[in-house]
Every structure is written in C-alpha cells, then in structure tokens.
Amino acid sequence: MEPFMVARRAFVALSLAALALAACGQKPAASSSASDTLTVAATAIPHAEVLEFIKPKLAAQGLKIEIKVFNDYVQPNTQVAEKRIDVSYFETLPYLETFNRDKGTHLVPIKGIHIEPMGLYSAKLKSVAEIPQGATVAIPNDASTEGRALLLLSRNGVITLKDPTNALSSLKDIVDNPKGLKFKELEGATLPRVLGQVDLAIINTNYALDAKLNPTKDALLIEDSKSPYVNYLVGRLDNKDDPRVQKLAAALTTPEVRAFMQQKYEGAVVPAF
Incomplete structure (x- = not known):
C-alpha cells in the first residue's frame, strides 16, 4: 500500500475516534x-x-x-x-x-x-343578610369548583343541595333556593373582573388575591380551615x-x-x- 494511502487512512481513523470521543463527552453534560x-x-x-x-x-x-x-x-x-x-x-x-x-x-x-x-364576594352587598330576591351569583364553571362553590352556599344555609356532601354537586342538585338566586357559570379566572356586573361571585382564592381582594376581610362567606x-x-x-x-x-x-x-x-x- 502506498505511503499516501496509509497516512490518509490513519488520518480518517483518528478523526472518527476524535468525533466519537467528543460525542461521548457531550452526553453527560446534556444529561446533567x-x-x-x-x-x-x-x-x-x-x-x-x-x-x-x-x-x-x-x-x-x-x-x-x-x-x-x-x-x-x-x-x-x-x-x-x-x-x-x-x-x-x-x-x-x-x-x-x-x-x-x-x-x-x-x-x-x-x-x-x-x-x-374559597369565598363569596360582592361589590354591592355588605353581608349575606342583604342578598335580595333574584340576586345573580357568578360561580366557576368547571365541575369540581362549581360543586365546591355550591357546597359553600349550602353549608351556610343560602341554598339546599340534594346531597350536601357531594363535592361534584351541580345546579341541577339544588332542591331549595329560597332567594331565587340566578347562577352564571363562568371561567374561574374571569370572576374578579365581573364582580361589579353581578350581585355576588364565588371566587377561588388565587384569583381573589391576584385581584387584590383580601379573602379574610372582603369575603361575605369563606370556607374554614377544615376545608x-x-x-x-x-x-x-x-x-x-x-x-x-x-x-x-x-x-x-x-x-x-x-x-x-x-x-x-x-x-x-x-x-x-
């Protein structure tokens, strides 16, 4: 074999070995x-x-x-x-x-x-006793959070549910609504923004805090620490x-x-x- 060919093959072999070593050296860094x-x-x-x-x-x-x-x-x-x-x-x-x-x-x-x-808020009312007949209440529209909102009202005597322990209660499970409340089901993040357009809104605390509401001071009703x-x-x-x-x-x-x-x-x- 000519010296040139030997040298060329040796160069290619060394180059491939260098590439392999480089590749091996790169993998631990990415993994780390x-x-x-x-x-x-x-x-x-x-x-x-x-x-x-x-x-x-x-x-x-x-x-x-x-x-x-x-x-x-x-x-x-x-x-x-x-x-x-x-x-x-x-x-x-x-x-x-x-x-x-x-x-x-x-x-x-x-x-x-x-x-x-979770709390019940109002920009118009100062207490639950002030809730008028036919008041509009905005609540979260996802199933689990809607159930949670209805349980808050039920536990405080505002409405009565078919099963007051059912965390997935929905509007159809309301069996007594003495104030004739009208419910609006809305996406949870929008509830603070519509507070001035409805009589009441039940708002998740993360969204309430983001809207500068103080749950322990501003909420008319709030879940207790045993939630x-x-x-x-x-x-x-x-x-x-x-x-x-x-x-x-x-x-x-x-x-x-x-x-x-x-x-x-x-x-x-x-x-x-």
Missing part, C-alpha cells in the same frame, strides 16, 4: 443539565410566589426549578400529561380527579401543600418518585414555608402539613 432542572406549572398567586420563595434553597441543594406561570387550570395539567412540563402545583384533588376522568389522563397527587379557602380542598403538587406515574420531584415536595413542606404562608397571606392560604 436535564437532571438538575425541574419545570413546574403554577398559577401566579400564591403558587408561583411560594415556589419563588423556595427557589434559592433548592438551588443551594443543586436543583434548579423553572416556574411556568399559567392563568387557567387546563393547560398546566395538559402540558404535564404531554411531558412538556414535569409537575404542576395549583389544584385540588377533586379537580385533578375530574380532569383525569374527562381528559383520559393519569396524573397523580404527590404531596398536599396548602388550602386556599378538604388541599392544593397538591401533581406529577405523572413515571416521575412521581423522581428524586428531583421528591426534593421539591420536601422543600414545599418545611417550617420555613409554613411561616412564609402564614405571614404573607394572613389566613388566605393555610398550610396543610
């Missing part, structure tokens, strides 16, 4: 980057605020969290189910169960973090035991987070741990 970052879907208040509070502590432990803020309750779960986001932190167990049933997903609760007592509607960190079957997810769950349930919630939200957000 992915394993050190966790994406979390959340609504702005209080969920994203709580996550921002623990973000530096997690970073010191070697875990970076990337917070994706949403203003609705559908896209966070959709993107977690599609594996575009790792976990979500915004929802109650009844909502999660309804979402899984309706969307055919298999998301799982990982850890209960806090309760946001079963705990907000969960939620993931998938394939990542619920991921060490990064478990590290996040542990960070969300520390005494420091408890103190942060109690001080910042003054009863509008109640630790569930």
Whole structure:
C-alpha cells in the first residue's frame, strides 16, 4: 500500500475516534443539565410566589426549578400529561380527579401543600343578610369548583343541595333556593373582573388575591380551615418518585414555608402539613 494511502487512512481513523470521543463527552453534560432542572406549572398567586420563595434553597441543594406561570387550570395539567412540563402545583384533588376522568389522563397527587379557602364576594352587598330576591351569583364553571362553590352556599344555609356532601354537586342538585338566586357559570379566572356586573361571585382564592381582594376581610362567606380542598403538587406515574420531584415536595413542606404562608397571606392560604 502506498505511503499516501496509509497516512490518509490513519488520518480518517483518528478523526472518527476524535468525533466519537467528543460525542461521548457531550452526553453527560446534556444529561446533567436535564437532571438538575425541574419545570413546574403554577398559577401566579400564591403558587408561583411560594415556589419563588423556595427557589434559592433548592438551588443551594443543586436543583434548579423553572416556574411556568399559567392563568387557567387546563393547560398546566395538559402540558404535564404531554411531558412538556414535569409537575404542576395549583389544584385540588377533586379537580385533578375530574380532569383525569374527562381528559383520559393519569396524573397523580404527590404531596398536599396548602388550602386556599374559597369565598363569596360582592361589590354591592355588605353581608349575606342583604342578598335580595333574584340576586345573580357568578360561580366557576368547571365541575369540581362549581360543586365546591355550591357546597359553600349550602353549608351556610343560602341554598339546599340534594346531597350536601357531594363535592361534584351541580345546579341541577339544588332542591331549595329560597332567594331565587340566578347562577352564571363562568371561567374561574374571569370572576374578579365581573364582580361589579353581578350581585355576588364565588371566587377561588388565587384569583381573589391576584385581584387584590383580601379573602379574610372582603369575603361575605369563606370556607374554614377544615376545608378538604388541599392544593397538591401533581406529577405523572413515571416521575412521581423522581428524586428531583421528591426534593421539591420536601422543600414545599418545611417550617420555613409554613411561616412564609402564614405571614404573607394572613389566613388566605393555610398550610396543610
């Protein structure tokens, strides 16, 4: 074989070996980057605020969290189910169960973090005693949150439900409506914006806080601290035991987070741990 051909083959072999080594050297970096970052879907208040509070502590432990803020309750779960986001932190167990049933997903609760007592608000009335005949009440239109709103009215004697323990009660389950209330079913995020256009509105605390309402002062009725509607960190079957997810769950349930919630939200957000 001519010296030129030998040299050329040696050069090609060395080049391929270098490329292989480079490729091998690149893989651990990509894997390391992915394993050190966790994406979390959340609504702005209080969920994203709580996550921002623990973000530096997690970073010191070697875990970076990337917070994706949403203003609705559908896209966070959709993107977690599609594996575009790792976990979500915004929802109650009844909502999660309804979402899984309706969307055919298999998301799982990982850890209960806090309760946001739902409240009844009005820009026109100062008390429940002032509710006039035929008053218009705006309520959330998703099944689990609508049921929760109706239970709040039922437990306070405003209406009577067929089964006062059914978390998925709907308007058709009202058996007594002495005030002749007229209900408007609207998307939860819009309820603070229509408060001036209706007599009453039952609003999720995260949306109430975002609209600068103070649940413990402004609500005519509010759930007590025994509310079963705990907000969960939620993931998938394939990542619920991921060490990064478990590290996040542990960070969300520390005494420091408890103190942060109690001080910042003054009863509008109640630790569930």
